[in-house]
Amino acid sequence: MDTSHARSFMPGDVVRVAGRASLGHCRTPWYLRGKTGVVAAIQGTFRNPEMLAYHKPGLPAVVLYKVRFKQSELWERYAGPACDQLEVDIFEHWLEPTKGRMANGE
């Protein structure tokens, strides 16, 4: 796990989910890898489940973000309307910054 990240995101930040492959236990779903979304909320800090899965302490605790995605941007042929969205809780070390910021954090 890359702990040199240590960047903080704020609600409204446009973020990209890392495109790398996971090693062992991972709670960042495959369908989100490389996708771009907006931070909707900061959910707190948690011990890293990727380490807890191997009975390691999982420290330092990692920041968890609620990230919101437009369904039309996640799926090539999404059948629903443009307003549909999806929200997922993602750990900081799986998020990369982009230059974007959404107005009003929407």
Next chain:
Amino acid sequence: MHNDHHDHDGHDHEHPHRKDHDAGPMSAYEVLEEAVRSLLIEKGVLTAQEIAAQVDVMDSRSPALGGRVVARAWTDPAFKKRLLADTRAALAEVGIDIGTLAEFRVVENTAKVHNVIVCTLCSCYPKMLLGVPPAWYKSLAYRSRTVVDPRGVLVEFGADVPDGVEVRVHDSTADLRYIVLPMRPKGTRGWSEEKLAAIVTRDCMIGTALPRV
């Protein structure tokens, strides 16, 4: 008749269990469970009483608890605000201790947004408020399809959402559990909390159903 009263320690199980003998021969997994349980008891890791008590806790949980919370939120706007802002604290107010394993979050359905909950990676579920998850919630079909085709899934469940309303899917990937606060339907003015709670089904709080009057 599969009878294992000998290891109930005199404890009556009132809740129905699926009768294994109806399904054919005892499976290797059932034998494994008995082997593991008996060894752990012998070694003092667990006791039969602890196991029985935990089974009772599981049996005692039902969506009725979640339904009562929804009904309270419908009738008490200040409580609803607190429930959305700090779910743990609001639940504690009404005597519900969600324990230390996970945080709960309530997501509100509105005229603009319809929420649906799924756990694509396993089957995380707010058991404290809703009881045991249904088999379909844990199924590969639900887990795989709900994120990519939520409207198709909702149609299958009979919960159509118009195109002008956003369908928002929540994939529970971390230690937060989500419950949907459905919209209070028309035609329920003046109803008691008890009457309101009765129309809030488990599926309403997952997001695959709408409360019906």
Next chain:
Amino acid sequence: MPEPKRKTLKRKGAGGRAVHDVGGLALGSIDREEHDLALWEKRTDAMLILLRDNKRRVLSVDSHRRTIEDYGQQAYDSTTYYEKWIRAIRNLLVEQNVLTRGEIEARMAEIRARHETGGRKISRGKIPW
């Protein structure tokens, strides 16, 4: 009820998507039939909760998930929810040196023999380690 066998879409190693990571795949129609859990399933659930509590901490919800995720696709798809659970509990108990493989296999043989003597039919299936 076991999940229907999926003849298509070998997932493991398919570009790195793990077998349990199924979001976005089209994995069949949703069977909405409901049934009560069997007693052995409830006890499996109970044992997991107790084994991960503060008194014991023999395993964690995370290590339990990880163990299940390490199954191959065939095993993952063809076993039920609690079948996965009890197999994972077994493996973690051995991994964590609480029980030995020999003890478990010996006890299973005893239990099989006792039930068969009592007239109960037992499946011959093995549960891979």
